[in-house]
Amino acid sequence: MNIKELEKFLTEKNEPSFRFKQICQAIFKDGIISFSEISTVSKNLRSQLNKKFKILPFKGSKVLISKEKNAIKALLKLEDDSLIETVLLSPQEGHWSACISSQVGCPLGCLFCATGKGGFKRDLTADEITSQVLFWRQYLKTNKLTGQFSNIVYMGMGEPFLNWDNVKESLNILIDEKFFDFGRRNIVVSTVGIVEVMEKFAQDFPQVNLALSLHFANDTKRELYMPINKKYGLNDLKNFLQNYFKTNTRKVFIEYILLKDINDSQEDVLKLANFLKSIGKMQLIHVNLIRYNSIGGELNASSKETAQKFKEALKTERVHCTIRKNMGNDIQGACGQLAGKNK
Numbered sequence: 001m002n003i004k005e006l007e008k009f010l011t012e013k014n015e016p017s018f019r020f021k022q023i024c025q026a027i028f029k030d031g032i033i034s035f036s037e038i039s040t041v042s043k044n045l046r047s048q049l050n051k052k053f054k055i056l057p058f059k060g061s062k063v064l065i066s067k068e069k070n071a072i073k074a075l076l077k078l079e080d081d082s083l084i085e086t087v088l089l090s091p092q093e094g095h096w097s098a099c100i101s102s103q104v105g106c107p108l109g110c111l112f113c114a115t116g117k118g119g120f121k122r123d124l125t126a127d128e129i130t131s132q133v134l135f136w137r138q139y140l141k142t143n144k145l146t147g148q149f150s151n152i153v154y155m156g157m158g159e160p161f162l163n164w165d166n167v168k169e170s171l172n173i174l175i176d177e178k179f180f181d182f183g184r185r186n187i188v189v190s191t192v193g194i195v196e197v198m199e200k201f202a203q204d205f206p207q208v209n210l211a212l213s214l215h216f217a218n219d220t221k222r223e224l225y226m227p228i229n230k231k232y233g234l235n236d237l238k239n240f241l242q243n244y245f246k247t248n249t250r251k252v253f254i255e256y257i258l259l260k261d262i263n264d265s266q267e268d269v270l271k272l273a274n275f276l277k278s279i280g281k282m283q284l285i286h287v288n289l290i291r292y293n294s295i296g297g298e299l300n301a302s303s304k305e306t307a308q309k310f311k312e313a314l315k316t317e318r319v320h321c322t323i324r325k326n327m328g329n330d331i332q333g334a335c336g337q338l339a340g341k342n343k
Ligand code: SF4
Pocket: 106, 107, 108, 109, 110, 113, 114, 115, 116, 117, 156, 157, 158, 159, 192
C-alpha cells in the first residue's frame, strides 16, 4: 500500500485527519482485501479508493504449503513482472513469523544460495517490502488461520543492507503504531556483513535484532563461498561487533549453514569458537546452526549426526547455540529456489 499517496489523496479531498488513521487501521491491522470492507467510511469514498489504489502491489501470487503446514511459501509477481518470494512460518503452534525479501535477486553471489545464483535485478521499494507482510496478514485472515502474527525476519531474497534507504523506510512502517505496530524486538534483519550500513542500522534501530550470516570462521573459505568477504573480512566483522556491544546489550544471532565436508569439522568448531571468543561478550552471541537446504549443485547438507556433534562441541566451548528447525523443505525451501524455477 502506498501510504504517502493515500495520505495525499485524503488531504486533497479535505477528509478529516482521523480518516487516514481509520483507513490505515483497516488495511494494516484488520487485513482488509478491498476498501469496500471499511464500513466506517462513506460509500462514495470507498468507491474512489477502490478505483485509485491497490492495497497490494502484486499482479499475482502462487502459494505452496508444506506437508506439516508450518511453512507457507508465496511467489509474488510485481508490477514489472519480477518475482519475489516470501515465507510464513509457524515455528511453534499459535505463532506466525514472516520471512521477507528486500531485493529482486541479489548481486552478492554466495555460492550456496539460489538467489545469488539467479543474479540481481533491482531493489524493492519500501511498499513492496512491507506489502509482503500485508500479504500474509490478509492470507491469515482469509484462510482463518489463528494465532499471533508477531515476528518479521529480513532473510528472504537479497541483502537488506544493500538497499538501506528502502529497508529503513520499511522498518519505520513496520514499527509505526499507525500502521503495522510490530515490536522492534520482534524484528530481525539479517546481513552478510555490510559494515558501514550495519553501523547506521545499529544507530537508527538499536532495539531491532541483528543476524550476521557468518557461515565460515576462516577468511580463505569465506572468500571462496561468499565473495563479499573480500571487502568485509572477519576482522571487520569482529571490530563492528566489538563496537556494537559497547552500546547495545541485545543479542546478536550468528547464522551458520552447515555444509558437508566444507565447514562442519571439529576444526571448524574451534575456528568458530575462537573467532567468537575474540569478540568478547559471549553471553550476547547466539549461534543458529542451519542444516543446508540443497539447491541442486555440488554442495550438500551435513548429516543430522554431524550437526548434532557440531552443536555439542560448540557448547563445550561455551558458545550458546541451537540447531534451527528445518521447515518447508518440501516447498522449495531454499531462498530464491521457487523464483528461480518460475522465471
Ligand atoms: S546468501 Fe544473501 S547475500 Fe548471499 S547471495 Fe544469497 S541473498 Fe545474497
